[in-house]
Amino acid sequence: MKKMLFLSLFLFVLFVSSSYSQITNLTVVGSTASFSVRSGDNFGWSYNVPNAGDTTLVQIWIDADQNGVLNPAVDVLWTFFNQIDGDSRGQNGPPDIDYTANKSVAFESPLGLAPAHYIMLFRNHRHYTTFTGVVNHMNSPVYTISGTVSVPAGMSKKNIVLSLNAEGENGTNLFWDAATDENGNYTIEMSADTSGNPWVVRPDNTFIMGAAVLDKNEKQLVISPKQTSYTGNNFTFTAPSATITGTLKDDNGNSVIGSDVSLVAGEGAFYRYAPTDTAGVYHLGLLPSEVPQEVIVLESHSRGEGNVLNAYTKVGSVSAGNNITRDLILFRPNATIKGKVTLDGHAPGFMMNLSCLNSDSLFTNLLTDNEGNFTANVTSKVFNYTIYPVIDYMNGGQNYFFTPLTAHPGQSGLVLSISTTSDVNNETPAAPSEFRLSQNYPNPFNPVTTIKYSVAKEGFVSLTVYNLIGSKVATLVSEYKPAGQYSVQFDGQGLASGIYLYRLESGNFSAYKKLILMK
Known part of the structure; x- marks a missing residue:
């Protein structure tokens, strides 16, 4: 019933909007009708909007029945x-390449789109226009990357998009995509340009999997000239044992689309993220092996x-069979x-990292100056905040004592007092009794920060940094290490x-923490 109601409303909006489109002079790949290109060709569009600085929602659909009519079912x-007129950065998508708010929006770049029939939808001020076309196979692919995607029973294996992207230095911005067939099989076709090794293949439109x-x-x-075919790159989607679903909105009640909501379990036991869809809705699942789980934290920071x-x-706590709803709001300060902040009654003499938190609504991180002065940017729409130092990075030979501040918007002159006791034991520290990943310091940072960690047992240790879409951006440690404390x-x-995640792995131990690069 809900699905039928959604479809009825969707088609009604299409019907009443098509005669009043605010998008004019639309062309795709230079065509005013339908487009036809090959994967890897230049692909782009241009159009006019009624007001300088206008925002247009762009959707790109695979036309599964190839009839040129958009049907979400x-x-x-x-x-x-x-896409915002004049925006040079891009809001979780391509920018306006003339970088000028002039009622004219354009984008063009080589794109390795998946060979398929497409429908593009451009919506501005609740009105829309659509554009159809086809992307054909490239003429002579040099490399192929293939595999199979498995899904839970009852879900479609078809038209899951897999994307291949360069992750190394000096890599190309060109990506290569493929869509799965009815059996979940896919083959990505790629040109001879392999600059940017290593390359990473990942499912792209994961939001369709709920x-x-x-x-x-x-x-x-x-990818090497010595090998042209890379098979067995398989992925599996598993039915969840429990779910957490909700809507991400801004503080004016508008849905925030295409932004990640992250889930952190316990003390970094595992991490997961899900993008919001075109209605701002996210879906997160937990596997049978991950429940029950005592503490789950949800966070989002909205890209762009x-x-x-x-x-x-x-x-x-989350248990098997739970279907929990939690909405999130992104407030503007x-x-x-x-x-x-005082340290033993004096100015600390160095910058300290603080967290400002409302456990039901939001958090922000900030740095003091060397004298300990701080300013937390908050919203008056939330009244109670807790401010505390992030001191996990400090010397393990010190004990730190403090009482978190309870504060409200507009307050000033607050004092957060931290006291210490010295550890005078000069003997060599014993091997740590447990694995531990500490919070980086400083955080936020620009551009260098320090990460400390403890290894309880000799073994292979990996410390890696990822962005919020799961792409590895740095490998900091990848070697055998004896038990000990390291930085x-x-x-x-x-x-x-932006926000990044760093993960420590050794044996059966795995932990995540978050760091913030602020330039």
Whole structure:
């Protein structure tokens, strides 16, 4: 019943909007009718909007029945994004390449789109226009990357899009895509340009799988002229034992699309993320082996939304069979909380990392200056905040004592007092009794930060950094290490500002933490 109601409303919107489109002079690949290109060709579009700086929602669908008519019950959504007139960065999608708010929007780039029939939808001010076309196979592919995608019973294996992207330095921006057939099989066709090794293949339009859990986010390949075919790159989606679903909105009630909502279990026991769909809805699943789970934390920071506070909430315990709903709100700051940190009654003499948290709504991280002064940007729409130092990075030979501050928007002159006791034992520290991954310091940072970790048992240790879509951006440690305490520096010089995750693995131990690069 709900699905039929959605379809009826969707088709009604299409019907009443088609005569009043706010998009004019639309061309795709230079055509005003339908387009036809080959995978790897230049692909782009241009159009006019009624107002300078307007936002247009762009959706690209695979036309599954190849009839040129958009039907959400049959066709499969590949990607969607907001494109803003004059925006040079892109809001979870392509930018406007003239970088000028002039009522004219354009984009063009070589794209290795999956060979298929497509329908593009451009929506502006609740009105829309559609454009159809076909992407054909490239003439002479040099490399092929293939595999199979398995899904839970009752779900379609067809038109799941797999994407191949360069992850190494000096890599091309060109990606190569393929869509699965009715049996879940796919073959990505690629040109001779392998610059940017290693390459990573991953499912792309995972939002169509709901709360089904993907076994691994990606598979890494080093593509070499000595080998032209790479098979067995398989992925499995598993039916969840419990689900968490909700809507991500801004503080004006607007749905936030294409942004990741992340789930962190316990003390970094595992991490998972899901993108919001065109209605701002996210779906997260937990496997049978992951429940019951005592503490689940949900977070989101909205890609491309500019200056927003991180959404945050604690779910509590989750058991098998639970279907939990939690909505999140991304607030924009409109107030401040000001104060000072003292260390043993004095200015700390160095910058300290603080967290400002409302456990039901949001969090933000901030740095003091060397004198301990801080300003937390918050929203007056949330009243109670807890401010505390992130001191996990400090010397393990010290004990730190403090009482978190309870604060409200507009307050100033607050004092957060931290006291220490010294550990005068100069003997060589004993081997740690447990594996531990500490919070990086400083955090936020620009561009270098330090990560400390403890190894309880000799073995192979891996410490890697990922972005929020699961792509590996750095390998900091990958070697056998004896038991002990270690630290390593991470340099984010070549990365964009944003939130990243770092993961420590050794034997059966695995833990995640989050770091924030702020340039």
